[in-house]
Amino acid sequence: MEPLLSETESTALWLTLKVAFWSVTISILPAIAVAMALARGRFPGKSVLDGIIHLPLVLPPVVVGYLLLELFSRNGPLGLWLKSTFDVSIAFSWQGAALASAVMAFPLIVRAIRLSLEAIDPGLESAARTLGAGRLRVLLTVTLPLSLPGLLAGTILGFARSLGEFGATITFVSNIPGETQTLPLALFSKAQIPGGEAAAVRLTLISVAIAFIALGASELLARRMRARIGLKERGPS
Amino acid sequence: MIEIRIEKALGAFSLDIDLTLPADGISALFGASGAGKSSILNAVAGLLRPDTGRIALGERVLFDSSRGIDTPVRNRRLGVVFQDGRLFPHMTVRSNLLYGTPADGTAAPPAFDDVVDLLGVSHLLDRRPGDLSGGERQRVAIGRALLMKPDVLLMDEPLAALDGARKAEILPMLSELRALRRIPILYVSHQMDEVVRLADTLVLVDGGRIAAMDSVEALTSRLDLRHLTGRHEAxxxxxxxxxxxxxxxxxxxxxxxxxxxxxxxxxxxxxxxxxxxxxxxxxxxxxxxxxxxxxxxxxxxxxxxxxxxxxxxxxxxxxxxxxxxxxxxxxxxxxxxxxxxxxxxxxxxxxxxxxxxxxxxxxxxxxx
Missing domain, CATH: 2.40.50.100 (RNA polymerase II/Efflux pump adaptor protein, barrel-sandwich hybrid domain)
Known part of the structure; x- marks a missing residue:
């Protein structure tokens, strides 16, 4: 019996999941920090930071990919630095694909976390301080637990955005099967060649399937989390 | 003795308070909404920074603008009970109660059991605040403030959000608390019935100033203060x-x-x-x-x-x-x-x- 997925397909699928996983993983902590700064901080240049963070949402992805290429190519400033310091190069590798996805997903993740931070009643944090909690304890025991729904939403959004990342990825790390050819890139390649329609349809179905699985899982998680932090508290007493 | 001497400009409103309260019993800050009662309480708690002035509990200076002292909120050791309870929604009642307990374990049982029994919340310990009634939530909030072993208990209209029946269930507990523990309580209210029921000292607050301070009996018998004491039921x-x-x-x-x-x-x-x-x-x-x-x-x-x-x-x-x-x-x-x-x-x-x-x-x- 033939396996459900061809080798090319399963390679592309696993690569896509790997890239999406790492893109969210490297984004999440910086995203929390930036969301905190934007939601709570008062500092000069806040609106500039806000603008820069949101840039990937409004720029054509190809532009973002090109900028990354300029920065991280073997002769780019950051590429040279990475090469000399860590002896690594991320251009044209799956790590580069993860970075491109992370940059594109970052504003979405920050936005989701920031919204949930802003929804937290600051009175709860004051209450924690009157009970003797220092800043770090307030952050770890009150602020972050209460922003978990936003954190989860941000993670899911970022993951979904990474699964579909195309423009920045293909510009930055090209379309190399087995290295940087994620599902959307594979689909693009198949659609370009005559007689590739059947393969393209299969890749489309795979994409639809993981989209559904991701949505279902996130809904389930969100429901459990809302119950856990007792969000019905917000209702009338 | 609790010394509160503060000035604070809050937009068009200004607070100018000079108040020395006895170190035991319940002192009620009474006045209309917007009179500045809660601002006084917040200044003592450290949640509102006065422009100038001095706040001290006996020898312990919490705030002194002339000496540059402003003790951080978390080091003030004042138990605050807010009008809306402010329980942490993601924690159980037990975790809420234990949140402020000193790390040296001085609030380990039996102190914990005492407080839980006094407030009648022992059957609620594993529930979450979202599942509690308004009265239960306020009882937990009072317990949480007590268990941090505060030097003073600050209560900001703790019963204002409750209906008559819930209030009647908590008032006796507050009376009992007052009798059992030698802890001074600063009680903000705009309900004369609560004040009559609980307060030893009555402080009338009006327009950001102290209008008068004396026993409840003395102040309510003065006709010149009736616009302050008799607003609802003279x-x-x-x-x-x-x-x-x-x-x-x-x-x-x-x-x-x-x-x-x-x-x-x-x-x-x-x-x-x-x-x-x-x-x-x-x-x-x-x-x-x-x-x-x-x-x-x-x-x-x-x-x-x-x-x-x-x-x-x-x-x-x-x-x-x-x-x-x-x-x-x-x-x-x-x-x-x-x-x-x-x-x-x-x-x-x-x-x-x-x-x-x-x-x-x-x-x-x-x-x-």
Missing amino acids: GSVLRGTVTGSDTEWGLTELSVGGAKLFVSTLGLERGTPVRLRIRARDVAIALTPPEDASFLNMLPATVAEIAEADGASLDISLALSDAPHAPRLWARITRRSADRLGLRLGLPVHALLKTVGIDRHTLAGPHK
Whole structure:
């Protein structure tokens, strides 16, 4: 019996999941920090930071990919630095694909976390301080637990955005099967060649399937989390 | 002693407070919404930074602008109970209660069990705040503040969000708390019934200033303060002692500043001190005691003060004896009646009260 997925397909699928996983993983902590700064901080240049963070949402992805290429190519400033310091190069590798996805997903993740931070009643944090909690304890025991729904939403959004990342990825790390050819890139390649329609349809179905699985899982998680932090508290007493 | 001397500009409103409160018992900050009561409390808690001034608990200085002292909120060791409870929604009741307990374990059982029992929340420990009623939430909030072993308890209208029944369930607990623990309480309220029930010292706050501070009895008997103390239900507060009971008629006899008073039976021991609130509209005045009226209580009194009330009414303050600080009743009668009786200062009269005019619910717990 033939396996459900061809080798090319399963390679592309696993690569896509790997890239999406790492893109969210490297984004999440910086995203929390930036969301905190934007939601709570008062500092000069806040609106500039806000603008820069949101840039990937409004720029054509190809532009973002090109900028990354300029920065991280073997002769780019950051590429040279990475090469000399860590002896690594991320251009044209799956790590580069993860970075491109992370940059594109970052504003979405920050936005989701920031919204949930802003929804937290600051009175709860004051209450924690009157009970003797220092800043770090307030952050770890009150602020972050209460922003978990936003954190989860941000993670899911970022993951979904990474699964579909195309423009920045293909510009930055090209379309190399087995290295940087994620599902959307594979689909693009198949659609370009005559007689590739059947393969393209299969890749489309795979994409639809993981989209559904991701949505279902996130809904389930969100429901459990809302119950856990007792969000019905917000209702009338 | 609790010293609160602060100035703070808050937009068009300004706070200018100079207040020294006793270090024990309940001090009530009473006033209309927006009078600045909660701002005073927040300044003491450290949640509102005064422009200048000094806040000290005995020797412990919490804030002193001239010496650059501003103790951070978390080091002030003041238990704050907010109007909306502010329980952490993602924690169980138990975790909420234990959140502020000192790390040295001084709040380990039995202190924990004591507080839980006192507030009747032992069956709620594993629930989350979202599943609690408003009254239960406030009880947990009070417990959480107590368990941090605070030097002072600050309560910001803790019962304001509750209906009458929930309030009636918590008020006795607060009275008990006050009797059991030697911890001073600063209690912000705009409800006179809570103040009468709980407070030892009454502080009237008006427009960001302290209008007056004294015992509840002294301040409620002053007609010049009635716009502050009598906004909802004008009346005076008297302190009395149970002196006997009349089982045949179902009455309890009280002594109020030497005068005898009968109320529906209270079931209290002889000698128990009580506090009564008598509404001004429940007091009538007669020149001679009527022989054929249903009034149970007719107290000889002297007209001590007469002041204009609204339109057709006058407020009359009646001293129950000639002593300088004699208890006073407050009667609201029409101008026409006063004229007919020829009321004037120093005139001996009789104050007529119905038994029902003495509201059992305003009876305070044991007072010193």
